[in-house]
Amino acid sequence: MERLLPADPSVIGGYRLAGRLGAGGMGVVYLARSPHGAWCALKVIRAEYADDPGFRARFRREAELAARLTGRWTVPVLGADAEAREPWLATAYVPGPSLAEAVALHGPWPEAQVRGLGSALAEALDGVHTAGLVHRDVKPANVLLAVDGPRLIDFGIARAVGATALTTDGSVVGSPGYLSPEQARGRTVGPSSDVFSLGCVLARTATGRPPFGTGGAAAVLYRTVHKEPDLDGLPEGLDGIVRRCLAKQPESRPGPRELVDVFGEFAPERWLPEGLPALVAARAARVLDLPVPEPTMLSGPAPADPADAPPSPTRRRLLVAGAALGVSAAGGAGAWWRWGRGTASPSDGSTRRTRQVIALLGSPDDAFHQNQVRGARLAVEQHNKDAGRTVDLVLRTADDRGTAAGAAAAAARLAADPAVSVVIATGGNTTAPATLPPCTEARLTVLITRADTEELNSANTTTGLVLRITRTTGPPAVLRYLNRAVRPARTVIVNDLATATASLSAVRITTTYGKLDSKTVVEDVAADADFTAVARRIAVRPEDAVLFAGVRPDRAAACARALRDAGHRGVRVAGEHVLAAPFLAVGEDWRVGAGYTDAGADPRTRAFAAAFRARHGQPPGPWAAEAYDAVRFAAQGLTALGDDERSTLRAVLLRHPWQGITRRVGFDSVGQFFQVQEDTGEFLYRVTDGTARFVTRSDDIDAKT
Template identity: 45%
Template sequence: MTEPLLATDPARIAGHRLLGRLGAGGMGVVYLARSPGGTLVALKVIQAEYAEDGAFRERFRREADAARRTDSPWVAGLVDAGPGAVQPWLATVFVPGPSLAEAIAAHGPLPVRSLRVLGARLAEALRELHAAGLVHRDVKPGNVLLAPDGPRLIDFGVARGPEDTSLTSTGVVVGTPGYLPPEQAGGGVEPVPAGDVFSLGCVLAHAATGRPPFGTGAADGLLYRTAHDAPDLEGLPAELAEVVGRCLAKEPARRPTADDLADLLGRPTTGTPMPDPRVAWRADADGTAVPEERATDDGWLPEPLVRLIAERSAASLALPGVDDTEVDAEGKAGGPLRRRFLLLGVGAAAVAVGGGAALWAALSDGDGGTGGASASGKPVRTIGLHADLSGDQRTVGRAQERGLRLAVAEFNADARRPFTLAVRTVDDGGDPGRSRAAAAELVADRSVLAVIGATTDATTLASLATYDAASLPLIAVAPGGSALGAAGSRSFLQARVTDTVLPFYLDVYLRGTAGSRSVGIIDDRAADAYAWEISSTLTRIRQKGRLPAVPKVVSALRSDFGPALDAFAEGGADSVVFAGYHDRAALLARELTGRGFRGARTAAEGVLDARFLSAAGDAAEGWVIVATVMDSAAASAAPGAKAFSAAHRERYGAPPEPYAVETYDVARMVAGRLVALGAGKAARPGLATALRSAGYEGITKKFAFDAKTGTLVIDGTGVHLWKVVGGRFAYQGVAPFQVSA
C-alpha cells in the first residue's frame, strides 16, 4: 500500500524528487519519484546498510546493465541509474497498471486474444533480452505489468549472461519455484534462454487457467513437480495448448526460441495497431501527470481490466504540485506531501514493484466491508469464493469462480450501481484441513460480506463453524449433503436441493421415461455418506410405493460388481441405479456392457464428471444422470441462460461448465440483497438474515430458504437430466418431478 515518506527518507536522490514509498524489498526501497525532467519513475534504491555489501552492489549493477542492454517496448525501460553511488539507485519508466498476478487474482483467467497478445509481446521482450546475451531467470506473473497497449516485463535483479558464474553457487536456486525450468530446479546450472521460454509457458498457463501449472505449496514440492510431473493444463484453450505444451517441455532443446514463440502466437488480427509503448509520464504546468504521447487502447484486455487500469492510472497519476517534505519538531514527515499520499490510493505501489496488496483489500478500512471506496468514489462490497482450485474438484472450483466473476463484472458495468463489487478467492485444494485455514482468511478480511463455497461436502463441513462464529454468510452451490443443513449454522445457506431429494427424480425417470419395473440399487461404500443418502432414500421410496427394488451394498475394497449384478439378474431388475462417484461408476459401466445389459443405467450428481466418460469409454453411452446443474448453452435451457453462455464464451473462450451459471445466480442474489439493504445495513449478520428471508428467481431455479436450516425450499425447479450421447454429456432439460399420466 502506498505510504508517505518516512522522516528518515531523503527529499531527493540524484536530482529525483521523491513523492512517496511504493514498497520495500530485500535490497532496499522503491519510491515513486519525479525526475529532473518531470518524468514519473519507479526509483529503486539500495538501503545504506546494504550498500557496502559487495554481492548486493554487484547484483544491482547487473540489473542496471541488463536494463541498459535491452531495447524493447515491452520492457519497463531504464530512465537512469547510479550503480556506483554511495546509495546505488536506478529509475525505470513508471507503469500505471496492475501486475499480471494481481489481475488474475482479481478478475480470473484471460481470454484467448489477451493471451496471444500477452505471450507474443513477452516473447518479443525475451527475444531482445536474449539477443543482448542475457537470461532473465525470473519470468513470473508478478514480474509482468499490464498497460492499455500491452504488457511490460520488469525486474532484472537476477538477470545475467550464461557466461557469468560469479554469483552462482552449487545447490543455490535463483528464481521462483513453480516457474523455474526443470534444469534449474537443483540450482548451480548455467541459465539458458530456453529456461525463460519455459517460465513464459508457465506464465501463459497460469494466465489461461488461473492456476500455476505445477500447483502451489512448499518450494521443494514445486521443484520436484516441475522436474518430474506433467503440467496441469486443464482448461487451457485448445488453440494455445500445443504451443504452451512445447514451451513446457522438460528438455530445453525441445522448446521454441523466444523468436519462434513470438511468431507462433502472432500479432492480433483485430483492433488498431499498437502504438509505441515507450511513453513517459511528465507533470504539466499545474503538476498533473500526463503522458508525453497519447497511447490508444486497442482492446487487448477484457473490459474489467481496462477499467481497473484506468482507475489505477487516475488514482496514481492525478498528482498535484509537490512541495518540499516538511519535518516537524518531532522529526515526522508532514505537510502537503503526507496528506496527499494518504488519499492517493494503491495504484502506484501495486504496479511499480510488480505486485502488492489487492486493490480492494487495500481500499478496505476494516469496518466490516462498508467503509472502503473504489477510485470512482463508490463503496466496495466483496464476495469471497472458497473453492477447490487445485485439487481433485478443481474443474468445479474453476466453474464457480468464472460464474462469480461474470456476475460481478456485469454488476460493475452498470454506472448506476450504488457500490462496486469485488471478488476474493481462497483455494483449499479440496483438503478439509486447509479449508478451515481458508475460511479463517476470508473471515479476517472485513471487506468480505458473503462467501460462495466450499466445493465439497467435506470442506464445507470443516469450515462451517469458522464462518458461523463470524456470522459471515456461506452459500453452498455444489455440496448436497443433508448433514450441512443439520449442523445448526445460523449463517449457512444451501443453494441446491440436497442429495436426498435426487432419488425422487431418479424414481420418476425410471417409472416414466425408462418404463422400468424393478430397479437394482448399488450402494457403493467407497462413496460413504453420499452413496448412503442416494441408495437408502431410493430404497425407501420404492418400498413405500410397493415397487420392486433389489438394493445391494458393495464394499469399497471390491474392484468388481459381479456379485451385485448376479443378484440383480436373479431378482429381475431391469434397470440399475449407481449411488457412488465417477471412478467406480466407470468400472460398473464396463461390467454392465460386458454382460450385455440393455436396461436403463442411471446415477446422481457424483457421476456427472468428464472423467467418467474417459474412463468408461463406449460403456458410458446411454447413461442418464440426475443433477442440480443445467447446461446454459442448450436450446432447452431457461430464459437468460443463453445470454450467460454467450458472455462466458466471450470472456473465457469456452462454454460454461457445470456450476458456473448456478454460481452466477447466487452471486446476483447476494448483490441484490446488498442493494436492498442499503448502505446502513450492509453487514454480515444482516445479510445472512436477509438472504434466508427473501426469495430470488434466477436462471437455474427459484431461490427460497428454510429460515431455520438454510436449506433450499423444494418447488420442483433446480433439478435436471443429462444423458451420455455420442461420448459426451447431453443436456435433456429440467427433470420431471412426477410421472405423466
C-alpha cells in the first residue's frame, strides 16, 4: 500500500481514504473506511473514461449485478455511484496477498491445496454466472487469499471499463495467458470462457508456470489459440480435469458445478500450503491495525468568498510544486497554477487568446524527427495566422537522444513544466513507449505519430493517444493489396524468429484473425538461419504470394535475395520497418505498407506539399505530413479545452473523430484504441530501382492497383 498523494481527495461518497492499493490507466484503487468503520477497497474510474454515456450505463448495470453476489468466495459490494464525475465502486477489503504473489514467493502448491482452491473458485464462478455476469479476467492477481479461503475480485467492472475485451483492431487489453481462445479471437464469450481461465489459474498454481508460456502478448495468444498447454509437472490427479478446462472448444469444458463435484467440498482447515498462513496473517495485521485516516485536505464550513476557499486537489499539488521552485501563490506568480497559460487580452477589443505550448520530443539526429519538426512548425505558423483563433500555439522541441532512457528523462522534464500543454512523441518503438510513464503521472497528454509497437495498444495510460494503426493489425495496406488486387490462391507468411514478437503480430492477424482471403501457410525461419531452404520450398509453387512478417531490413533483404535466387515469381509484400538501404538494394518490385504518405505524390496532400516547399525550400519527407496533422489535431482539442487544465485534454480529444490530410483520427469510446476504418492512414509503396515509390492510399486499393 502507498500513501495518499497530495492530489487525492480525503473522502469519496462518505468513505474516508487511507492509502492507495494500486493505480492504472483506468483509475485508482484506494484503501478506505466505510461510514460504518469497515475497511474496504474503493475503485475510482477516471473522469475521462466516464464521458461516454454508454460507459456509465454499462458501469451502472455491472455494479447492480455485482451487488447481487452473495457467495462466500466473492467480495460484497458496499456502495457505488455511476453518476459521480469519477464513478466509483466500494467492496469489502480482503487483507491478504494475491495468489500471484503467493505462488511467486512460495512456489507451486500441493495437489490437495489446489483442489481446495479449485472448489472455492468454481463455486464463486457459479455464483457470478447465476447473477448474469461473466468475469472475463480470472487470473492469479484477481484471487486474494484470506485465512478462511480465497476471494475472487474484480468481477463485472473489468467488463464495464473494457479492460478485458479484445478490441476490434485485434489488440488485447486484458491478460494474455489467461484468456480463452474465443476471447483471444475477439469472439463473444460466455461462462465457459471463465472456466478456461480457471484452468489456467489452477495449472499455474500447481506447476508454477503459465500453461501457454511467457513472452510477448502476440506469442502467448497465438499459443493459446493454436498450441496445447504445457502441463508438465501437473499432479496426475489434476491432469484430466485441468485439460478439460483448457479445451479449445467452449462446449467441451465442464461447468462450475461439475468442477465443485470433482474437486470436492472446500475444507477451511489447512487449505493454504505451508508458509502461507503466516504471510496472510501478517498482511491482515498490518492493515487492520491502521488508525482511522486523517483528512488530506482542509475541511470545514464553505467560505463566503471563493477566493478564501481551500485550493482544489490539482491546484494544491501545483502550489506545493510552486513552493518547491520558490514561486509564491500570490503576487508575481499570477496565474502560474493554471498550467502556465498566459492570457492575451488586447485593449482593442480583439479576440482573447490563451497561450498553449506544444512540445515535439525526438532526436535531432533522426531524419524522421527533423521532417516532423518542419511539418509541425508549418502547422503552428498557419494556425497563428488565423485572426479568429482563441489559442496561440508555441512550438518547442526536446531531445530524447534516441534512447529509451533519454526519452523518459526528457518526458519527465516536460511533465514537470506547467507551461507545456501537450507532447508529440516523434520517435519509434524504442523511445515512444518510454515517454508515457512520467507523462501519465503528470496527466500530460502524449500524441504518438510514428511508433507502432504492441506496447502502445494497452489502455493502461491516461495520457497516450496513438495517431496511427499499430503493428497489431499487421500491415493493412499490403493485406488489402493481396485481397483486392492480387487475390492469390495461397499466401506464405515468412515468420522471422529473429524478431519473434514483432513477426507474430502479422502471423496472428493473417491466421488467427483471418485477415487474408487466401489460404495461408506459415514458414518459420530460425533467428540464426538463412532463408535458402524456405525460399526453395516456396518456389515449388512460384505463383504463391509471400508476406515477410519480420521487421529487420537486413533479414528482409536476405529473404528477398533467397526468393529471387530460387525463382519465385509471385507477389512479395512487407511492412514499413524493412524500408532501409539493405532491403531497398535487393527488394525490386516488392510492395510495402507504411504509416506515412509521400506528400508530394499523394493527391490529397498536394496543397500541404506546396506550402511546405514554400516555407522550407524542400519537399516534405516521411512523417512530415503526419506531424502537421498531429499539431492540428492537438490545436482543435486545445481550442475546445478553454480554461480547463491540461489533464483533461485527452478526454476532449477522445470525444469526436477528426479528419486530417493524412488520415481520419478516431478512437473507440471504451478501449480508446485507434479505430480501424476507411481512410486510416495506411499507404502502399513499390520498390523500384532501389527506391520506395508511392502507389496509393490503402482505402484506394482496387483490382487495378
